[in-house]
Amino acid sequence: MKERPVKARTGEFDHQDARRFKHTRSGIWDLYEERQSNLPRIPVSSISETYTLIIQSVPHLVRMLKDVLGIRRCSMLLSAYLVVEVLASLIPAVSLWYSGQLLRLVESAMETRTVDTTVLVHFAVAHLICTAAMRFLGYTRSCIIPPLSLYIKQFYNERIFYPTASFDVPTFRTLESSRTLMEVRIASSHYGATSVAWQTIESSTDVAMMLSRLLSQLLILMTVMWEQQDGPLLVVLSFLQYILPWDSTGLAMVRSLVWAATTTNDDFIRMQGLINLVAGSSHRQELVAGNLGESVSAQFREAAQRVGHDAAVFPELKRFRSFKDCLSIAFILQETMYMLPQIVFTFRVLKNPMTTPISLASLILIKQVFQPFSNTNFLLSIPLSALANNLSEIRNLYEIENTQNKVVDGTEPFPENQQSLTSGISVEFRNVSFQYPGADRYALRDASFKIGAGQLCVVVGVNGSGKSTILKLISRTYDPTKGTILIDDRDIKTFRLADLRAAMSILFQDYTQFPLSMRENIGLGNPALAHDDDKVREAARLGGAEDFIDELPNGFDTYLDRPVCDYYGELPEGTTTLFGYPINSSHLSIIDDVHISGSLNLQISRGQVQRLAISRTFMRSLVSEIESSAGMLLFDEPSASLDPLAEHDLFERLRKLRGDKTMLFSTHRFGNLTQHADLILYIDETVQEKGTHDELMKKGAEYARIWNLQAKPFI
Numbered sequence: 001m002k003e004r005p006v007k008a009r010t011g012e013f014d015h016q017d018a019r020r021f022k023h024t025r026s027g028i029w030d031l032y033e034e035r036q037s038n039l040p041r042i043p044v045s046s047i048s049e050t051y052t053l054i055i056q057s058v059p060h061l062v063r064m065l066k067d068v069l070g071i072r073r074c075s076m077l078l079s080a081y082l083v084v085e086v087l088a089s090l091i092p093a094v095s096l097w098y099s100g101q102l103l104r105l106v107e108s109a110m111e112t113r114t115v116d117t118t119v120l121v122h123f124a125v126a127h128l129i130c131t132a133a134m135r136f137l138g139y140t141r142s143c144i145i146p147p148l149s150l151y152i153k154q155f156y157n158e159r160i161f162y163p164t165a166s167f168d169v170p171t172f173r174t175l176e177s178s179r180t181l182m183e184v185r186i187a188s189s190h191y192g193a194t195s196v197a198w199q200t201i202e203s204s205t206d207v208a209m210m211l212s213r214l215l216s217q218l219l220i221l222m223t224v225m226w227e228q229q230d231g232p233l234l235v236v237l238s239f240l241q242y243i244l245p246w247d248s249t250g251l252a253m254v255r256s257l258v259w260a261a262t263t264t265n266d267d268f269i270r271m272q273g274l275i276n277l278v279a280g281s282s283h284r285q286e287l288v289a290g291n292l293g294e295s296v297s298a299q300f301r302e303a304a305q306r307v308g309h310d311a312a313v314f315p316e317l318k319r320f321r322s323f324k325d326c327l328s329i330a331f332i333l334q335e336t337m338y339m340l341p342q343i344v345f346t347f348r349v350l351k352n353p354m355t356t357p358i359s360l361a362s363l364i365l366i367k368q369v370f371q372p373f374s375n376t377n378f379l380l381s382i383p384l385s386a387l388a389n390n391l392s393e394i395r396n397l398y399e400i401e402n403t404q405n406k407v408v409d410g411t412e413p414f415p416e417n418q419q420s421l422t423s424g425i426s427v428e429f430r431n432v433s434f435q436y437p438g439a440d441r442y443a444l445r446d447a448s449f450k451i452g453a454g455q456l457c458v459v460v461g462v463n464g465s466g467k468s469t470i471l472k473l474i475s476r477t478y479d480p481t482k483g484t485i486l487i488d489d490r491d492i493k494t495f496r497l498a499d500l501r502a503a504m505s506i507l508f509q510d511y512t513q514f515p516l517s518m519r520e521n522i523g524l525g526n527p528a529l530a531h532d533d534d535k536v537r538e539a540a541r542l543g544g545a546e547d548f549i550d551e552l553p554n555g556f557d558t559y560l561d562r563p564v565c566d567y568y569g570e571l572p573e574g575t576t577t578l579f580g581y582p583i584n585s586s587h588l589s590i591i592d593d594v595h596i597s598g599s600l601n602l603q604i605s606r607g608q609v610q611r612l613a614i615s616r617t618f619m620r621s622l623v624s625e626i627e628s629s630a631g632m633l634l635f636d637e638p639s640a641s642l643d644p645l646a647e648h649d650l651f652e653r654l655r656k657l658r659g660d661k662t663m664l665f666s667t668h669r670f671g672n673l674t675q676h677a678d679l680i681l682y683i684d685e686t687v688q689e690k691g692t693h694d695e696l697m698k699k700g701a702e703y704a705r706i707w708n709l710q711a712k713p714f715i
């Protein structure tokens, strides 16, 4: 996926480099500001970058419009929306025309003392029609936008759901920060989120309509002022002072330069620490138990007195500093620029005292047109940068469909003969090394071993030695950086990923609980059997989860985190439950008077979550010998959160049920499991020792030492 063409923020920030950075001291803060803009900027897009981004995104915009027009009912709604927007952008010009007529009427009335009532009536009617039309258009817009944005959102959510669900781990990690991936999450958000596609349509329409409004008004203004002496000049001058994207105060310039601020004031640092201490709920217990309230308050008072009025956090200080910029030359120049039309006309009058260069009416008209823009210097750049952002997100949206997974799929089916799975799969590592993306050291280095079909292999090693990494490589969550992995004596990369993963059943250490019901949490281990309640229950029993699930409010249908919130407005006072669930006031939020009840959080223990994950694995592999498609079972620390009894039961069940399948356990507990193993791999970044328990004990090296230390006393 292409990076956004925003200037990279690379380069060193060395505040001690006095040639590049100016040091100023403000109160307790040391501020280092770049002297000139030769360092890369903080990524604020320049106008030219904005335009480049917009131009580059035009093909995606066209494609998006085509797609949107292809959505059922959207072509009609989108056309109606555009007609409404165009009309709404032109009405102010019509209104301006009539205002011009009225002001002329007033001026001539003042000179002639007579009023042309037809013009007055015309104006009143036109004004009424314009106002009514704007109201009507506003109403129509409010009828069109909700269904239109909803259809568009649904369309894109469906469209990117599958690619998102299919990304492998390395690809997902790279994309994770992209807003586009968030679209899927937005789809499940509680309230009112709109899609990026709709936002893009809205922001591009906004820009186009703003230009249309401005140009149509300018046209009318020019027509009205044409006959007046200096009228067009006044329009041009007024236009320029608001339109030119010149940055008079220099503030934005300063902001886009590299800067950093720090403080070394110990008292101030302590003050902030004490504030965090009393504000953080995690410290409350110790604060109360230690009776610390008084002493921390005294410390805070002392520190605060020492720091005095300088005790401002930097953003506060920065705001105060910006007031000083009001005296800058640029600021004064800009103020003068605002007066330019008046200055020019004063000179005109001085030169030709007998002429009136411009009428009062014209001045009022000009003010009417430009007043809405008087608060901004960046009239054109602000809506454009919003558009540019949306467009780049649209680009991501389409590029996400074309993003290739980093783990490349193979072409060969696996296994050739389904029956062979029952006798297990063999795995061989040949000089395998692996470095996680972005990591600077190897997680596994030059590892070589072979696990024969049907063998029980236990991988042992201390924390961080690379045990989980082995499992991740066997499942092709990642591919090795160097070396080869063979499955049944063939390169793992040749096999189709879907087949390979179907032939393995894996319990990862970082197991999670899905935001689904208990039944689905287990059933997803084997989607084909997910509707078979007996199988799900059997898997739960084998995984040791059946008992606690039965005790949950809705048994196997219980959601621990309800993914959909309930909404409510006024409820009778004292209501504590809604639809049978307690109202979770700690997660309560209110938007536009609609109360959103926080998701119900039923807490289960870490060990219970692990049992749930184990049940899911059983569902996949061990529910039935015949139905199981897995020829290899991989367990990463399956008993880490289990009590000793549960651990013992689990191992017994696993050993009995595995039949002839290959099984691989990773553990840092040197328990009785290792005694049953056909192969033990002692890992510490690489395979340090391999063999059976007896062989390794005889060897008397590190495995034997740790086993004697850790497991022997309990066996």
Ligand SMILES: Nc1ncnc2c1ncn2[C@@H]1O[C@H](COP(=O)(O)OP(=O)(O)OP(=O)(O)O)[C@@H](O)[C@H]1O
Pocket: 436, 437, 439, 442, 443, 461, 462, 463, 464, 465, 466, 467, 468, 469, 470, 509, 668
């Ligand atoms: N996603 C990752 N990105 C970068 N480094 C990682 C990642 N996962 C693991 N590592 C690092 O790789 C090394 C091996 O990790 P691994 O998880 O394989 O160890 P482990 O033996 O399973 O540890 P534990 O017993 O604690 O589970 C460690 O140094 C770890 O910090």
